[in-house]
Amino acid sequence: MVGIIQTLFRRAEAIERVSDLLSFPWDTAVAHMSLKDAVGRRLFDSVRAPHPYPPFSRSLRDGFAVRSEDIAGASSSSPAFLRLAGEISMGNMASKPLSPGEAFSIPTGGALPLGADAVVMMEDSIVSGPFVEIGRAVQRGDNVIQAGEDVKCGEVLVERGEIVDFRTVGLLASFGIVDVPLIDLNIGILSTGDEILEASVAELPPGRVRDANSWTLFALLKLKGFVAHFLGIVEDNLEALKSAIEKAQKECDVILISGGSSVNARDYCSTILEGMPSPGLMVRGLNIRPGKPTLIAGSVGDKNRLVIGLPGHPLSCAIVARTILLPLLQRLVGIGSEDVVLKMPCGEDVHGQAGVEEFVPARVHDGMAVPMMAKSGYVGAMRRTDGLIVLPPDRETARRGEEVDFILW
Numbered sequence: 001m002v003g004i005i006q007t008l009f010r011r012a013e014a015i016e017r018v019s020d021l022l023s024f025p026w027d028t029a030v031a032h033m034s035l036k037d038a039v040g041r042r043l044f045d046s047v048r049a050p051h052p053y054p055p056f057s058r059s060l061r062d063g064f065a066v067r068s069e070d071i072a073g074a075s076s077s078s079p080a081f082l083r084l085a086g087e088i089s090m091g092n093m094a095s096k097p098l099s100p101g102e103a104f105s106i107p108t109g110g111a112l113p114l115g116a117d118a119v120v121m122m123e124d125s126i127v128s129g130p131f132v133e134i135g136r137a138v139q140r141g142d143n144v145i146q147a148g149e150d151v152k153c154g155e156v157l158v159e160r161g162e163i164v165d166f167r168t169v170g171l172l173a174s175f176g177i178v179d180v181p182l183i184d185l186n187i188g189i190l191s192t193g194d195e196i197l198e199a200s201v202a203e204l205p206p207g208r209v210r211d212a213n214s215w216t217l218f219a220l221l222k223l224k225g226f227v228a229h230f231l232g233i234v235e236d237n238l239e240a241l242k243s244a245i246e247k248a249q250k251e252c253d254v255i256l257i258s259g260g261s262s263v264n265a266r267d268y269c270s271t272i273l274e275g276m277p278s279p280g281l282m283v284r285g286l287n288i289r290p291g292k293p294t295l296i297a298g299s300v301g302d303k304n305r306l307v308i309g310l311p312g313h314p315l316s317c318a319i320v321a322r323t324i325l326l327p328l329l330q331r332l333v334g335i336g337s338e339d340v341v342l343k344m345p346c347g348e349d350v351h352g353q354a355g356v357e358e359f360v361p362a363r364v365h366d367g368m369a370v371p372m373m374a375k376s377g378y379v380g381a382m383r384r385t386d387g388l389i390v391l392p393p394d395r396e397t398a399r400r401g402e403e404v405d406f407i408l409w
Contacts, residue, residue, distance in 0.1 A: 008287040010393070011357055014296065015327050015337065021279040022298045022306060025334030028253070031184035035172060038164045038180040042225040042333065045181050046160045052148030053174060056093075057112035061143040064103040064125055064132055065094075065116035068140045076135040084132050088113065103132050112144060119143035161335030163225040183333050187221065187228040188252035189214045190244055192259045192269075193312060194235050212379050213258040213310070213317045220321050220409070226329060228256070238268045245272050249305050254329070256321075257295075259312035269309045273297035276307070286324070287393065288357045290316035290376040294324060306332065313376040319359045319388065322409060341390070342406045344369040350389060350398040358391040362406065369406045385409070 009017065018024075030044040059065065066082060074080035085102040088094050094104055094113030103120070104113050112119070117140045124136040151157065157175065158168045164180060172180065191211050199210045214230055221228045231252075234244040248255045257269060273281040276299050283296035295309030308325055310317045327337035347370030352358035362369045364386045371389055374381035387408040391398060398404045 008285045008292065009283050010287050011323060014283045014286055015324065015331070018282055018296050018298065018306075018328060019331045021282055021300075022304065022332075023300050024328075024331040026253075026304050026332055028333055029184035029186075031182045032179055033182055035164075035169065035178045035180055038182055039169055040163065040165065040222060040225065041180075041182045041227065042161050042163055042335070043158055043181065044160065044183045047157045047172065047177060047180070049151045049153055049155045049157055049175055050177075051175070052153045053151040054145060054147055054149070057147045058145050059106045059108060059110045059112060059119045059143060060145055061119055061121045062108050063106060063119045063121045063143065064134070065098060065106045065110075065112055065119055066103045066134070066138070067098060067100060067116060068118040068138050068142070070101055071120070071134045071137050074134045074137045080134040080137075081131050082134060084127065084130055103134075105132075117141065117144070161330075161333060183225075185226060185254065185329070185333060186252045187226060187254040187256065187329075188231040188248050189217050189228050189256045189258060190231040190248055191233040192236060192241060192257060193233070196233050196259065198233065211258075212314050213312070216314065216318050217256055217258060217310075217321055217325075220318065220326075221329075223409075224326055224329075231255075236268065238271070241268050242272050245269075245307070249276075249303070249307075253305065254332070255305070255307045256325070257307065257309040258317060259310070269295055273307060273309070276305070277301060286320075287355075288319075288323070288359065289353060290359070291320040291324070294320050296324075296328075311376070314379045315361065315374060315381040316376040318382060322388065322407075323359065339407050342408070343403050344406045345401050346389065346398045346404045347371065347400065349400055350391065350404070352391040352396050352398075354396040355393050357393050360389040360391070361385040362387060362389045364406075369404055382409075 071080040082101055082103040085104050086095055087105040088110045090107055090110060093111050098104060098113045098115035118138040120134050120138055126133040157171050191214050195208050196211050197208050201210060218228050231248055234240050276297050281297040285292055286294045291311055293311055297307045299305045310320050330337040345368045347368035350360055350371050360371045361382055362371045363384055369389050372385050387406055390405040
């Protein structure tokens, strides 16, 4: 029987095997989008600064722009007096360079006038007629950000593969970069199962369930900077599944078959994927729990394709997506796949299975990874979880307080 799993690959071994056989990274297409539409997507190319930032020296405080040498040694008991040369308003430059013995009133963010090298804070000064009394000395550069101090011209602002998000979108906007090159990877999600119905179905007939896995995959991929689309639901029928997969291969770079690794569907998927151009079916089963019946296939040549059959149980599907699919996609687009593994004390005892890499959903509470034990078929198993406790094959049990590996969703 095709569906019987004979060889189980370790997770790291499977990722390396697939990456090598499919010659990752691939040359992906590029899509140019507006900055607004680029949020949440991954950059195709690194973006460099077209000019230094800030483009002019700016004050970090409300106060007075001065020449530091003019007020050397100034103190509250022995203040320095400078002639008030004028006021600098936001968005405007000073009317003239700063001369020795002068000061300009300046707001936070205001452009430093030529000749000034520091700013005295408002609370350390007193205006008296045409003069300003300075009660504290400053050093060159105090309360000032110099032109180009933050970002040099030509410096990489955002690296290839990085996600345009709240940490980087403002940076791009500051440099007027509003047309952004993005990785254009076509990912399709195909659901299988005679019992599966669209999420929009109002009332479920007996024995049927709504499609949850497709939405889970769609949301996880979007969170990680990849865009996927739905290819519909196909019944567990060899001809129907073959037709759907062949159609998907013509349209997509990556095909995710949700539910295509149950016993019957795995038989069909295995048969279909074995018929793909070389290398074909590369992995039929993983030494992980949950997620053992995962299938990975692909082809290289005129049309590079990656096909993954994920388990039908919701938790199993999500865990395989997080621990197998995402690393493969990152390697496919050439941005590496190393997970940030946190070391945390375990919040409760966790019992695994010797010889198998185990993943347990968990939440972070009081600095500990607290396991949220659930069966792989639970649709609500990931609620209020932050990531996964990882028990390697050589560790069967983690006691409360013992250190465990933890990866974020």
